[in-house]
Amino acid sequence: MESLLNPTTNAERGHRILMRRLMVLGLLPLLMIVLCIVLGFVEPKFLRSANLINVLRNASFLMLIASGQMMVLIIGGFDLSVGAVVALTSVTTALSMNGLSAVFPDSLFLVISGGVLAGLAAGAAVGLLNGFVVAWMKVSPFMVTLGTLSIASGLALYLTQGVPVYGMPDLFTRDFGRMRILSLPVVIYLTAALLIMLWWIMNHTKFGKYVYAIGSNEHAARVSGVKVTFYIVATYVSCSMVASLTGILLTARVGSGEAGLGSTLMMESIAAAVIGGVSLRGGVGRVEMVALGALFLALVTNAMNLLRVDSKLQTVVIGVVIILAVGIETYQSRRAKR
Amino acid sequence: MSDQADFQMTGSPNLYRMMMGFFASYGFLPVILVLLYLGFGLMEPVFLTGANALNIIEQASYLIVLATAQMFVLLTRGFDLSLGVVVSVVSVASAMVMVAIAPEGEGPVVLALTAGIFTAFAIGVTAGGINGLCVAYFGINPFVVTLGMQGIAFGLATTISGGFPVFGIPEAMINSFGQGGSWFGFLSPPVAICILILMLSHFVLNYTVFGRSLYLLGSNPRAAEVGGIPWRRYNMMSYVLCSTIAAVGAILMTARTGTGEPSTGGGLVLLSIAAAVAGGVSLRGGEGRVIHVVFGGLLVSVLSVGMNLARIDSFLQQVVLGFVVVGAVFLDRLRLRIRL
Numbered sequence A: 001m002e003s004l005l006n007p008t009t010n011a012e013r014g015h016r017i018l019m020r021r022l023m024v025l026g027l028l029p030l031l032m033i034v035l036c037i038v039l040g041f042v043e044p045k046f047l048r049s050a051n052l053i054n055v056l057r058n059a060s061f062l063m064l065i066a067s068g069q070m071m072v073l074i075i076g077g078f079d080l081s082v083g084a085v086v087a088l089t090s091v092t093t094a095l096s097m098n099g100l101s102a103v104f105p106d107s108l109f110l111v112i113s114g115g116v117l118a119g120l121a122a123g124a125a126v127g128l129l130n131g132f133v134v135a136w137m138k139v140s141p142f143m144v145t146l147g148t149l150s151i152a153s154g155l156a157l158y159l160t161q162g163v164p165v166y167g168m169p170d171l172f173t174r175d176f177g178r179m180r181i182l183s184l185p186v187v188i189y190l191t192a193a194l195l196i197m198l199w200w201i202m203n204h205t206k207f208g209k210y211v212y213a214i215g216s217n218e219h220a221a222r223v224s225g226v227k228v229t230f231y232i233v234a235t236y237v238s239c240s241m242v243a244s245l246t247g248i249l250l251t252a253r254v255g256s257g258e259a260g261l262g263s264t265l266m267m268e269s270i271a272a273a274v275i276g277g278v279s280l281r282g283g284v285g286r287v288e289m290v291a292l293g294a295l296f297l298a299l300v301t302n303a304m305n306l307l308r309v310d311s312k313l314q315t316v317v318i319g320v321v322i323i324l325a326v327g328i329e330t331y332q333s334r335r336a337k338r
Numbered sequence B: 001m002s003d004q005a006d007f008q009m010t011g012s013p014n015l016y017r018m019m020m021g022f023f024a025s026y027g028f029l030p031v032i033l034v035l036l037y038l039g040f041g042l043m044e045p046v047f048l049t050g051a052n053a054l055n056i057i058e059q060a061s062y063l064i065v066l067a068t069a070q071m072f073v074l075l076t077r078g079f080d081l082s083l084g085v086v087v088s089v090v091s092v093a094s095a096m097v098m099v100a101i102a103p104e105g106e107g108p109v110v111l112a113l114t115a116g117i118f119t120a121f122a123i124g125v126t127a128g129g130i131n132g133l134c135v136a137y138f139g140i141n142p143f144v145v146t147l148g149m150q151g152i153a154f155g156l157a158t159t160i161s162g163g164f165p166v167f168g169i170p171e172a173m174i175n176s177f178g179q180g181g182s183w184f185g186f187l188s189p190p191v192a193i194c195i196l197i198l199m200l201s202h203f204v205l206n207y208t209v210f211g212r213s214l215y216l217l218g219s220n221p222r223a224a225e226v227g228g229i230p231w232r233r234y235n236m237m238s239y240v241l242c243s244t245i246a247a248v249g250a251i252l253m254t255a256r257t258g259t260g261e262p263s264t265g266g267g268l269v270l271l272s273i274a275a276a277v278a279g280g281v282s283l284r285g286g287e288g289r290v291i292h293v294v295f296g297g298l299l300v301s302v303l304s305v306g307m308n309l310a311r312i313d314s315f316l317q318q319v320v321l322g323f324v325v326v327g328a329v330f331l332d333r334l335r336l337r338i339r340l
Helices: A010-042 A047-075 A082-103 A107-135 A141-160 A170-176 A188-205 A207-217 A220-225 A227-252 A263-276 A287-306 A311-337 B002-010 B013-026 B029-043 B050-074 B083-101 B109-137 B142-161 B170-176 B189-207 B209-219 B221-226 B231-257 B264-278 B292-311 B314-339
Strands: none
Touching: A047 A082, A047 A188, A047 A207, A047 A227, A082 A107, A082 A141, A082 A227, A082 A263, A107 A141, A107 A227, A141 B264, A141 B314, A170 A227, A188 A207, A188 A227, A188 A287, A207 A220, A207 A227, A207 A287, A207 B264, A220 A227, A227 B029, A263 A311, A263 B142, A287 A311, A311 B109, A311 B142, B029 B292, B050 B083, B050 B189, B050 B209, B050 B231, B050 B292, B083 B109, B083 B142, B083 B231, B083 B264, B109 B142, B109 B170, B109 B189, B109 B231, B170 B189, B170 B231, B189 B209, B189 B231, B189 B292, B209 B221, B209 B231, B221 B231, B264 B292, B264 B314, B292 B314
16 A cells, blocks of 8 residues: 555665665664673673573573564564463462372372473463453453453462472472583573474464464454454463463472562563564564564673672663663654655 | 344333443443442441441542543553552652651651652652653653553662661651541541542543543544644643652552552552553543542452452452453443443
8 A cells, every 4th residue: 555655666665675674683683792792891701601501591481481472462462461371380380290299109200291281271271361352352452461460470379378389390390490401401492492483383374474464454354364363362372371381491490389480571571572673563573583682681681680780770771671672663663654 | 233222122211221321431330339349248247337438438549549640641542551660669769858858757847748749749750751751752652661661660669778668757747648647627638639639630631621632632643633732742741640640649658658668569550550441441542531430449449348358368369350350341342332
């Protein structure tokens, strides 16, 4: 439509698209490289492999949850409940592992897989609730997920009364949670595999195409015969399941089921997604950029820790980074419209 | 439309119309409110006593103040996620100013109170100004702006207080704005201030150009722009008003606990939005009146006081609140459908 009203030559358009790509793709990695070099000079500890692995591991958790958030944002929604899902999953997994190991003390495999399944089921339930209410009842996703945020974290707190749940099998917490392959934590491999899968889903499957289509114009998608309701529900469920998976990985890492786990992840996941160029108006966003956004946030946090910035002040910096990132994106899209 | 036609054929159209008219303008809330009140009364007869009714009204007044603040932003199709933490910052900062001037109530108390209240308003206007500037003039999504502001304000509140409550506020502050005090001999200060804010908001929203423009801005932003309304300025002012009213709420809450609390904020955002939306303020903008906020605030307070009396676990209460929020927005959709 716009191109009809505003005829531009192909070369001109190609040039403009290239410039935008460069702006979008160029700014973030450039900023990260500069940050790394400066940090390396200021604090040599930064370049130690132990620290770099630490950054990667922290980034992995965030990448996972942010890529789930991305799918929901692309379809034109929001998921405020991801952090609470992490907490609920952590608590459910730990409690059901403890319960199962009391009944079947001998079969570790059953205990662990039962716990993991229970955690994933909890996540799926929250995702289903989100999806159904948003897609069928047409309630604003913001309010729905705010409600489920309250429900899920309330349940997690109620089940544990705020006390961490210990006593999960060592195989899960010690052997799996701290397992390394080629000196890299196993979380990094899992994250990489999942991100590649998501990339493939979003770019090369019908599901991905429809998610983008619904996000950019829901009505058009509906009229074209896309089962919009189904895809919205599926997207919310996928997002919650990814959050659930993150919760299980985090639980294995901390070694206990905690109702306070992941409380900052909601804000950080949205931050990583929008820093990675996902539009809050839906229809726009790419997995690889979101992963970069998450890595960037993890780097900034690590830098602040190394430079001994007070942890309370760190939220101030993250807040400023979020507003700036989206401000720049808004500015760019406004210029692009002109 | 078709529902109405069907029903008219079956009989008593006037009663039906009256009922639907009532639901369309006030929502289902007043009915639910009465049912809940009686229901809790059946479970716990104490609930129906006059003292408890006063208690509910007092509890609700804090929430109603914050929900009124939120309403000004909701009207413009905005959001203020930073409202809760702004309350924290204001509470902590004004308490620290008062303690610095008159430690333990020794010293120039009147000066301390004035300076504390001035600080509160200054912070409210600043936070709202930044939010409004980013939303109205830079065109950044209000969700992101206020999410960022939430991070910033939370960091500030915990940094300046070191994460601990600020003690030693002058007694005069607690007596004049806390629950123990009384204005005009019978009104408790939070209720009096709440009524004052409600009356002022009602006046601003209904009898000023600014107020009427907010409704237009929310229901049809394009029309507001074309109609020559200085919509950027008005939009920014709605955020400033929101944070300023939140600052008033913060003063009241500081006087209630007698301490500057760095951590009360978090849950207040959810509660304020829940109360406003449950009352009938629309998330799609352009719809909402002061009376809606009163109903919404009362609903949440009746629920929480009732659940406390029924000895329901505080964590479970959070679960119930979540369901109430989702249910309330669902009913909001239903109300829209009735009207169409």
